[in-house]
Amino acid sequence: MRAEPQEFGRVLSSMCTTPHPAAREAAERFLATNPGDPDTYQAVADLEAEAIGQLAEITGLSEPRGYVASGGTEANIQAVRAARNLAVTPEPNIVVPDSGHFSFSKAAGVLNVELRTAPLTEEYRADLDAVQSLVDENTVLVVGVAGTTEYGRVDPLQELSDVARDVDALFHVDAAWGGFVLPFTEYEWRFDQIPIDTMTIDPHKMGQAAVPAGGFLASSSEILDALAIDTPYLESTDQATLTGTRSGAGIASAVAAMEELWPAGYRDQYEQSMRNAEWLADAFTDRGFDAVTPTLPLLAVDLPDELFTGLREEGWRISRTSAGELRVVCMPHVTREQLSTFISDVDALRARPKNS
Ligand code: PLP
16 A cells, blocks of 8 residues: 555644644554443553543533543534434424534434424524524524534524523534633633533544544433443443544554643644634735634635635635635644745735736
């Protein structure tokens, strides 16, 4: 096998990043372990408990409960699954803001749950009146996003939690990407600030762990029990995870990254990434483009198609929001130097005569 993975030097669209060196090393050591069989692979099962303890500390969860999932998709599916399993209605629905990750569509599909999406306000946050009008006695889960995929926005979580409580639904917070930057902001998003039932927080995004390392957290054992099924041929007796065999590498790398970086390293990274996002937004605004002001280290800019395509041809890995704007995620591997080169390419493409 001769293939080499791509370099991160021109990757501006990804929510994954280069793992911290300690996370990389830990992942390699635990490659051949399977936390899906915890009584056989006890060392990695113990590490998973450590990972959940660390995630609980970061998210203000008093009793650590949850597991290291394959990513945000699995964690979101599990939140929907738990809510559906705990509910009595034969016609369950979930209410998710339009900014919710597409994993909720997958969840609704595989779990046969109706997905109701609520429009956003002009600030790209869930519109509370719309959410309120969509919930009913069959709503089993309301979702709030803490760090949206396209604009990095945080929904009004306290108010969404109130709406969920009013109809006896569970409240899920998707902090898959935002969970490792929000601790250094003024936002209220934690279990000890708001009544939250389940949360997604992924070490393999801003947490700088190796892929796959997602996080699913639950506020009560009842929720985890609603996910558990019997496991006849294993030494352990039940399993709450969606997948069977899982990656011990993901768990070990998550623990190593959090040991190294929580909290000071993550704070430094957040501050640096935020400065980069603001610098890039200013650079585009100075050139006459409309940029959506970053509130977390992620920005969107309205660029002409020709310029977007030109940047892609220069090798930049960039993506668009659903409204068509350029979307740049200032992950840990994204440096100021890299962004300066990117802006130089923007200038060069704009200076180039048309059709040349
Ligand atoms: N939730 C949010 C807010 C995300 O941004 C993403 C991915 O970018 C996910 C969930 C899905 O995570 P994964 O790709 O790890 O399954």
